[in-house]
Amino acid sequence: MLLSLRYNINVSSYILNRANIFLYNTYRYNSNSQNRWLQRNSNDIYTREAKLKNWRSRAAFKLVELDDKFNLFHKKSKIQNILDLGFAPGSWSQVARSKTHPKSIIMGIDILPCKPIEGVHALQANILSKKTHDMIRLFFNEKFNLNEDDDLDQNLGYLDKSYMDTNNNDNITTNLNDSDTKHYPIDLIISDMYVPYPKDFENSNITSNLTNMPYYRLMNTSGVAIRDHLQSVDLCDAALVTAIDLLRPNGNFVCKLYTGKEEHLFKKRLQKVFRKVSKFKPDSSRSMSKEVYYVGIGKKNDIDKLDVFTT
Numbered sequence: 001m002l003l004s005l006r007y008n009i010n011v012s013s014y015i016l017n018r019a020n021i022f023l024y025n026t027y028r029y030n031s032n033s034q035n036r037w038l039q040r041n042s043n044d045i046y047t048r049e050a051k052l053k054n055w056r057s058r059a060a061f062k063l064v065e066l067d068d069k070f071n072l073f074h075k076k077s078k079i080q081n082i083l084d085l086g087f088a089p090g091s092w093s094q095v096a097r098s099k100t101h102p103k104s105i106i107m108g109i110d111i112l113p114c115k116p117i118e119g120v121h122a123l124q125a126n127i128l129s130k131k132t133h134d135m136i137r138l139f140f141n142e143k144f145n146l147n148e149d150d151d152l153d154q155n156l157g158y159l160d161k162s163y164m165d166t167n168n169n170d171n172i173t174t175n176l177n178d179s180d181t182k183h184y185p186i187d188l189i190i191s192d193m194y195v196p197y198p199k200d201f202e203n204s205n206i207t208s209n210l211t212n213m214p215y216y217r218l219m220n221t222s223g224v225a226i227r228d229h230l231q232s233v234d235l236c237d238a239a240l241v242t243a244i245d246l247l248r249p250n251g252n253f254v255c256k257l258y259t260g261k262e263e264h265l266f267k268k269r270l271q272k273v274f275r276k277v278s279k280f281k282p283d284s285s286r287s288m289s290k291e292v293y294y295v296g297i298g299k300k301n302d303i304d305k306l307d308v309f310t311t
């Protein structure tokens, strides 16, 4: 009797240990909040709809709503040069491609590697670097000259040549001689940037696969509101500097911000650059998320960067 009890205890603790090892292996990279995030996502109507539409993430719906409200894209009337900042995994670029004129040029920038979207050019680069700005300008101005042997193409990007070739016959950008257009070649900047991964994942070997597995991608925010906010303000400022450097006068701008105490300062900076500034929370943005979108319509002329960043 005693023997059998001990045997049972040993067996149960063996099973429990095995179960723990299994759970540990399965969830070692997932904190509780990440599990809750995955659970929420699998029940979410926008996530399911995104899969049906073959969009790489539910974020696509936020841009659709932004476009419905602010009329950002032009399918028939205009050819646009569009810059998508923090484009990975790529659903905003997919929306931009589907809502714009076939001759519009879209370029996505991300610090992470990401499989490019068909019909969208992509560069893996840090938008905080001045060199990235120079490369973007170069691409929009000299795109016809890029070829397989270019360093830019070889080392840094995945320029979608098949797409460029099919459009080469026509005069895509009609006023390339205009020096303003050369210096400020972009018509619309959309930025959904946020820091790529939570800290715990930095040294794990699963991170690099995730940009191409959008439905299993982990949440971006840390859950520490002040940290999320300040990092977000930094990236919004980086997007704003990009707009000052590359967006044409009268061009438009969208960027995501995690709200917090410095939001009003960022709004003031935006107001120095754009004639009209609006704040928008799309229905598809989760109500518990602190994310909002700022939209700047009509870039002013002759912006003084120092003045914008001096409060």
Ligand SMILES: C[S@@+](CC[C@H](N)C(=O)[O-])C[C@H]1O[C@@H](n2cnc3c(N)ncnc32)[C@H](O)[C@@H]1O
Pocket: 056, 057, 059, 060, 085, 086, 087, 088, 089, 090, 091, 092, 093, 109, 110, 111, 112, 125, 126, 127, 128, 192, 193, 194, 195, 196, 220, 235
């Ligand atoms: C929330 S995701 C964007 C999702 C995307 N809009 C979509 O619809 O698929 C934010 C992206 O910003 C990128 N990012 C963050 N900091 C960056 C930087 N300094 N330069 C370029 N990309 C950056 C991250 O790597 C991440 O892929």
